[in-house]
Amino acid sequence: MSNKAEVVICGAGIAGVSAAYHLSLRHGVRDIVLVDERPPLSLTSAYGTEAYRNWWPDLPMFRFMDRSIGLMEELARESNNAIRMNRRGYVFLTGDENRVQELTEEADAVSSLDGGALRVHRDAGSYVPSRPEGLEPDLTGADLLLDEDAVNTLFPFITDDAVAMLHVRRCGWLDVPSLGRWMLDRIASRGGRLVQDRISRVVTVNNRVRGVTLESGSVLETGKFVLAAGPLVPEAGRMLGLDIPVFMELHGKVVVEDRAGVLPPEAPMLIWTDPIELVWDNDERETRSADPATRYLTEPFPGGLHIRPRFRDGKQTFLGIWTYDIKPRKAEFPLEFDPAYPVIILRGLARMIPGMRAYFETADAMQVDGGYYCKTVDNRPLIGPLPVEGAYIAGALSGYGVMGSQAAGELIAAQVTGAALPDYAEDFSFGRFDGLSSDDMLKMRDATRGQL
Numbered sequence: 001m002s003n004k005a006e007v008v009i010c011g012a013g014i015a016g017v018s019a020a021y022h023l024s025l026r027h028g029v030r031d032i033v034l035v036d037e038r039p040p041l042s043l044t045s046a047y048g049t050e051a052y053r054n055w056w057p058d059l060p061m062f063r064f065m066d067r068s069i070g071l072m073e074e075l076a077r078e079s080n081n082a083i084r085m086n087r088r089g090y091v092f093l094t095g096d097e098n099r100v101q102e103l104t105e106e107a108d109a110v111s112s113l114d115g116g117a118l119r120v121h122r123d124a125g126s127y128v129p130s131r132p133e134g135l136e137p138d139l140t141g142a143d144l145l146l147d148e149d150a151v152n153t154l155f156p157f158i159t160d161d162a163v164a165m166l167h168v169r170r171c172g173w174l175d176v177p178s179l180g181r182w183m184l185d186r187i188a189s190r191g192g193r194l195v196q197d198r199i200s201r202v203v204t205v206n207n208r209v210r211g212v213t214l215e216s217g218s219v220l221e222t223g224k225f226v227l228a229a230g231p232l233v234p235e236a237g238r239m240l241g242l243d244i245p246v247f248m249e250l251h252g253k254v255v256v257e258d259r260a261g262v263l264p265p266e267a268p269m270l271i272w273t274d275p276i277e278l279v280w281d282n283d284e285r286e287t288r289s290a291d292p293a294t295r296y297l298t299e300p301f302p303g304g305l306h307i308r309p310r311f312r313d314g315k316q317t318f319l320g321i322w323t324y325d326i327k328p329r330k331a332e333f334p335l336e337f338d339p340a341y342p343v344i345i346l347r348g349l350a351r352m353i354p355g356m357r358a359y360f361e362t363a364d365a366m367q368v369d370g371g372y373y374c375k376t377v378d379n380r381p382l383i384g385p386l387p388v389e390g391a392y393i394a395g396a397l398s399g400y401g402v403m404g405s406q407a408a409g410e411l412i413a414a415q416v417t418g419a420a421l422p423d424y425a426e427d428f429s430f431g432r433f434d435g436l437s438s439d440d441m442l443k444m445r446d447a448t449r450g451q452l
């Protein structure tokens, strides 16, 4: 192997692979080395729900995501949809008449950012359901359906007290392993290399990147180094003498083989927006509330529980995820989830989908996986140059690293090659936190903005 590279990327998660893809395929950089101590896309990027949405409350994130979705559509077309991208939408549900106003305001806000029209339906007559497969690039905006009976007819498996639904259309999901394979194959076909090793040191001379040392002992000379180390970015940043301003939240999901057929395979992403009391019978509730260690299981959880079907490896499953625990942490491995998490998810889901009772008895033993959302205080990513010449970062992709991967790859590739930058580049710069004390950062903290 040549011990020189034009660009070395630390991390072959979705951020690193997308960076390499855009450098290689869109800018013609041939000599790229992706270094990862693990197999590609096997840390955080392997454990998400793989979903995307243009539903963001602030302009830079909206424009970034909209661009990213556009680039994913291009990739879907080029690959004959090998990445299995669909446009099923996100369906936000409520059982509370008072929330309808809030849903309307949220929809109006996104609409005003150029997110497409909000269409209000008093009955199902003019509402068009989404197709389970394929892309509908022109389908955008959102549909607010205010007819309880119509919601029930559309989704008969949902509780009959859902009073309204907001169907956001430029959303869906894709297959991350296929997306990763598609990009890696093309990077390799253009001369890019993948090296399984750990970067243990970055060599700098006069504050300029000169190379990296690998744990195996090899040295790679390079003048351009991209940090795409996911939740390990604080540690990786220290190799450059930098304090990367991020923290982690640990989020899990359950993957349940849907043997009871509770969630139709063609369902969209479903999100219950009201606070939820887990479904217990009276005895169960009493026992739990009597014990301080389990009392929290009888108290209301915040809204935002979501579920979507997935067919993979010959099995029809559903993925359940609920990001209620937003305690900031440091990344520690192996991951440790609350042992009650699958019970919380299943008993929460039963509020929205009563058929989930079929899984109550087995919930205790259900497997949980997931990873860290690596975040900044404003929940925007860090993409751009670092204060060491030749060093860049593509990270802090929080809970949106898959949907944002293409715009992130495009932006970091433009930064590295000196190409024209999009208008949101400055909003994601490392420099935006320059001169801020940790107190200032605490004050500007808005780390759940846009998080579902």
Ligand SMILES: Cc1cc2nc3c(=O)[nH]c(=O)nc-3n(C[C@H](O)[C@H](O)[C@H](O)COP(=O)(O)OP(=O)(O)OC[C@H]3O[C@@H](n4cnc5c(N)ncnc54)[C@H](O)[C@@H]3O)c2cc1C
Binding pocket: 010, 011, 012, 013, 014, 015, 016, 035, 036, 037, 038, 039, 040, 041, 042, 043, 044, 045, 046, 047, 048, 049, 050, 051, 052, 197, 198, 199, 200, 228, 229, 230, 231, 232, 233, 236, 251, 252, 253, 321, 369, 370, 371, 372, 373, 394, 395, 396, 397, 398, 399, 400, 401, 402, 403, 404
């Ligand atoms: C439960 C859950 C659900 C999610 N759902 C969604 C979703 O629906 N949609 C969405 O868009 N996003 C979602 N996400 C977020 C998304 O998964 C992440 O934002 C994304 O995977 C981050 O990718 P990454 O490449 O930055 O990090 P990672 O995938 O963690 O990759 C970082 C890589 O860097 C390597 N590395 C680090 N340090 C070194 C070193 N020194 N030397 C060599 N290699 C190194 C690691 O081995 C690792 O492979 C979800 C995340 C979770 C946890």
